[in-house]
Amino acid sequence: QLTGTLQKIKDSGAITVGHRESSVPFSYLDANQKPIGYAMDLCAKVVDAIKAELKLPSLQVNYQPVTSQNRIPLMQNGTIDLECGSTTNSVARQQQVGFSVAYFVTSVRLAVRKDSGVKDIGDLDGKPVVTTTGTTSDQLIKMNEKGKTIDVRNIYGKDHADSFLMVESGRAAAFVMDDILLAGLIASSKNPAGFDIVGPSLRDEPYAVMMRKDDAPFKALVDKTLTGLMKSGEAEKLYTKWFMNPIPPRNVNLNFPMSAAVKAAFQHPTDKGVE
């Protein structure tokens, strides 16, 4: 007897996958406005597994763009069944939604202009530091402000492109954000050689597939699929495809080798959220 999301998918004969539109290289639009990316590839495997499980080879797959603001409500009200983007699995969010095992782990670090002379957190004292509104990274500035005795001036960009522009144009000394996003921004910029990612990891954050809360059978299927991909080495192949090679639409290469944290996540898959 099916329950929850699986039941819903079976009844409607369709699944709706939520995706981001500009989270390079996880989930974004290619030149033809089709959603592609590392997370999308993983989710395609999950969808295959669902087809097999429900014996619905002709299952219809709908794609629904989501934003960082609306992804959780849309999951809750049934608009989307699966979200494949770059969503951090956090304890606070677990109050509202469920998460699969992590398929990527990012570290929060600093992007700076090479000519700015900033090499570490300590160099930021008294300088403006930008982060993006509505993302989790800014909590870290606040925590570090308290912990260390450096005093930075917090400024906020509307989105990652804005924040990066603040660094590029000299408004901010550094941009605090997930390192993989920083790498993507630098690679896309006009002068990739002009920027560096510096400093220690302020915190590690696991990215995971989001689904509805308390839906054990569905979660089990998603986790089993993802874990299988990690164990079989297929996940690593996908990693290489998206992080170490030129990717559409502009054939930029992120050159972002697998970190120790990601390796650990692949070896010991976990759905533990950050505080």
Next chain:
Amino acid sequence: MSDFDFSVIAANWAFLAEGLRYTLQVTVTAMVGGILIGTLLALMRLGSITPLRWFAIGYVNVFRSVPLVQVILAFYLILPLVLQMITGKPTPIGAANSAYFTFTIFEAAYYSEIMRSGIQSIPKGQIAAGYALGFTYGQTMRHVVLPQAFRNMLPVLLTQTIILFQDISLVYAIGATDFFGAADKITQRDLRPVEMYTTVAVVYFIICFLLSRLVKRLQTRIAIIR
């Protein structure tokens, strides 16, 4: 930043054009629907049936006091729930469709205020003349008051439509891809914000400027008829 790189525009013009088409579609839908509903609201508000009048007053004041971007988001989240209650099963309608509905409902509040002042600007004598010829209330409105109110207010209605056209950009809040949303998404992915925003400003300016010239032309033509 002297090295502008407009290749990003050229590479993505199809996406931008698609967004512009969507923007125009929502604008036209919300304009037509909004004026229709707005006229009904204005009539309710000026009529003598107290519950309807209060409904119209409440409707207009609520929607005029709340930021549009929040209304867009709230409708997007709540509408599927309402539909679910009616149909009994989850009915996702999607960001793009939800915007048609939201803008129509929201703009109706603004159009209704315009139509109300339009109706009020018609001299009482015109209504008396309609009645004196034997017209019923409905006929007086239909043949005498509304055509004139609509004509007199056409410039103001169009000006509101220009604002509406610009406000469609707020659908980025629910991730729908209008003109601004398309530009924003390309910016996030390809990272050429200055070039992109400059282009966007120019395109909006050209379209709105042409529209506002049209309004001016209409204004002088209406002045002649009057």
Next chain:
Amino acid sequence: MNYHWDWMFFFQETDDGLKYYDWILSGLGWTTAVSLASLAVALLLGSVLGVMRTTPRRWLVGLGDAYVDVFRNVPLIVQLFMWFFVVPELVPEKLGIWMKQDLPYIVTAVVGLGLYTAARIAEQVKAGINSLSRGQRNAGLALGFTEWQTYRYVRLPMAYRIVLPALTSEAMNIFKNSAVTYAVGILELYFQYKQIIEKTSQVLEITIVVTSCYFVLAFVMNRLLAFIEARTRVPGLIVGTKGDK
């Protein structure tokens, strides 16, 4: 809908030692500050432009018209972005660096929102002045007033009374439009709204609370202007509509 309601989170402590409701209050403060300052800029500049566009001087009219055309026909968010990112690159380098590093962001926000709203207010002031009969100006001139004195003593006092209902909507709009200034780094209500959603994911509660805040702000503004309207009403004179009620 399997939504986890939790109204108490507003009283939870955040990383910076404040409670979430403190964030909302602080956002409310910034929203009010930005809005009122922009309103002041817009009223001042809008009035000047509105007057310019009714003078007999061709070039003043042209200048005012051009201003309105430009600032009304580009979305606010794009304008703010221009002020923030594009203008500093176009001015002399020293000035640009000063704008980027020393100029408080609220100045950019107030200038952007103020200039945008000024175009709309200029339209209304112009309409108000033009709705007065030509005879009023002639009567002033015939008494020996200069052109400026006819504005100061005769036309503007009436024009403001006539357009007060329209100015009321504009003043309400400015609170709503101030939500866009988060895009240039102002930590106002909408910024806090996004921030709290991101941190707590209690979307519905925070949406209800923030929406109510905006509603209250607009309502207070509405009542304030209704009060001014009542205070400035001229006995025996029926002007336009009686405002919103």
Next chain:
Amino acid sequence: MIEIQNVSKWYGSFQVLTDCTTRVDKGEVVVVCGPSGSGKSTLIKCVNALEPFQKGSVVVDGIAVEDPKTNLPKLRSRVGMVFQHFELFPHMTITDNLAIAQVKVLGRSRDEAVERGLKLLDRVGLKAHAAKFPGQLSGGQQQRVAIARALAMDPICMLFDEPTSALDPEMINEVLDVMVQLAQEGMTMMCVTHEMGFARKVANRVIFMDRGAIVEDAAKEEFFGQPRSERAQTFLAKILNH
């Protein structure tokens, strides 16, 4: 034809009509005059129920207008009315102004309505202007069109509310001429006007109102010869002596 009996009307606590009683018989022409604000317009609008009243009764052609069962649109379509500011419909051509009520209210075919309208337009001397809009005519011409529009409904009587007071002095006569002709053809008419020349020429009776009450209701000769009330005397002196 028109019987007004003890009509009183209040706006809130302000009484605009006080116990007004008079009648207009078939074929009679009655002129109503009086100072501004005395309730002349209000009284005449009570006749076709454009203004509701709280007390008394008005009977037109045997039908009580205050009766809730009365079909007011039908009654009004049989009573022609001409207003101070013409009140032509500015968004329609003259032809449409003349035809629309015939089509929508009386149910005539459009051809029939246009034909009848043009006939009356010819009668007021404006046939050449049929295709124009009201805004393209002078005030006197507009008022003549308004009279034609009312006549096109084949009314059993006509009400006029200061039809010439918004006109340039030069144009007053062209309108009065049409009204005089109408009176001479035997139309039942009730006219609010200050044109005492018109009253002298065609009125059967003159009614003088002051502060909502009918102060004098006398045959023309009597009124102009020696009005009884002092108020009417000073009023007449004022409007005749300049």
Next chain:
Amino acid sequence: MIEIQNVSKWYGSFQVLTDCTTRVDKGEVVVVCGPSGSGKSTLIKCVNALEPFQKGSVVVDGIAVEDPKTNLPKLRSRVGMVFQHFELFPHMTITDNLAIAQVKVLGRSRDEAVERGLKLLDRVGLKAHAAKFPGQLSGGQQQRVAIARALAMDPICMLFDEPTSALDPEMINEVLDVMVQLAQEGMTMMCVTHEMGFARKVANRVIFMDRGAIVEDAAKEEFFGQPRSERAQTFLAKILNH
């Protein structure tokens, strides 16, 4: 006092005034009449340069108004003007209406200005209304205030542009009475009006305009006795015969 010489004026290619020449001497009362749109208002507004003109010259008290060096506000403050629609300032009390230009233009102290204003208000019979707003007065009362306002500036001459044509018939006389008195006291006046009774009583000369040109400019007796032009004859017939 006022000399108008060969004044012509165009709106675009439309000529509103054609070669107008006339003069008003000190103490003279000149009435201007003519059909609507004939340019009467335009002509009278040229006198205090409220309307610019392209050709000709207007000299008031020795000062050429079209001279770019003329201090127009000063000139205008010495020429009183009364408009068809009164044009009191609706947001000021009657007292302020009377005082403001004295204070702001002539530089009188407020007390002095109020005193002078109230004196003139008394003269037009409205002292009791000093604290009211224009909207609270009747049309006739407003127009009398407007005359007092102009007189408060101690003008050397007065211009009137149809001062009674927006009034109810009853109120016309109260305004005309003030004007007659003013004329009899020797004020130099140029009046656009259709009130032929007024012209008969106090005018020295009557000017008749048609299509922007001065067609007749004759002594009163001559004009009413036998106007030369046909156009003036029909015009007089039209406005006198009702």
